[in-house]
Amino acid sequence: MKPYQQIEIDECGEPLVPIPPENFAFEIPHPYQKLGAPYHNSKADSPYYLRQGVVDSLVAAQTQLQQNHQNWKILIFDAYRPVEVQQFMVDYTFNQIAVAQGCEFPVSEDKRQVIIEHVYQFWAVPSLDRATPPPHSTGAALDVTLVDEHNRPIDMGSPIDEISERSYPDYFGNSKDAQQQQYHLHRQILKDAMIAAGFEQHPNEWWHFSVGDQMWAWLTNNKNSGSQVIARYGRY
Incomplete structure (x- = not known):
């Protein structure tokens, strides 16, 4: 059991709804x-669904992104699974x-055990x-990246779902290499927009954000010394 799985869930009953296609880019x-x-x-009849409150937060993140990068969009790689x-x-x-x-x-x-432990570092x-x-x-977590005004992917330095240390959000943070500094900047632009809208970022995955689930509650509580929150979204 991972630490965030010890968080209590008080399911709010919010429905899954489609992510509005006009607001975002999609991996299709x-x-x-x-x-x-x-x-x-x-x-859901598509993977591109989230809880209603999460969609509202995602729209807010897109608005936040475009304050400084007017023609950029959040690209949805994966959502409800x-x-x-x-x-x-x-x-x-x-x-x-294997x-x-x-x-x-x-x-x-013995080999199987080694591989599965490696898999579970990145897959729940x-x-x-x-x-x-x-x-x-x-329905509260999603995998995202960024695209520019021509729908071209913004280079984050490693692909979504790569099982390596390059997936860690701050992997390039202390690099002196100009290209790697650019990767870090791009990751920060994505993170800043998502965090401003209430999301929390997976500690090991630059692309994974959530709001209202157990991981979000656990990360929120680790930041706050005061009142503790619980999850409002369980399995849908």
Whole structure:
């Protein structure tokens, strides 16, 4: 169990709603649908859904971004993710790592344990326990990046979902290299817009933000010494 999963959830019952297409850019076709992830049994007819309050915060983040970067947009890479899709992506990532390491299948138990621990550094456990939902399965978490006025991606220095230390938000923060300083600046622009709208950022992933879920509550409480918050979004 990860520390944020100990946070209490008081489900508010807010519905999942589509992210308004006119406000944002989208990764189309959706990256996990291309791999065959099982969205067909989902409670939403698209991965691009979030809780209503999270959509409102996302719109506020876009407004904040355009105050200093008028023609830039937030690009939605992923949003609502059913537990079945979480399981699919954990399995897919495991297999990718195993192949890259030259493992024979079936993977031996000791090797399997090493790989799965590596996977779970970046992917949440696809738990069906209502007390410990994967963040994306709550409809309160999303993966985002930025595009310019021509819909070209802003270079963040590493791709979304890369399993390496380059994914850490401040990985390039102390670099003296001019290009890497630019990557850090781009990550900060994204972070500043999202934080200003009430989101919190995953400690290990520059692209992952949430509001109202267990991770958001845990990160918020770690910042505040006063009153403690709980999660308002559980598994949807």
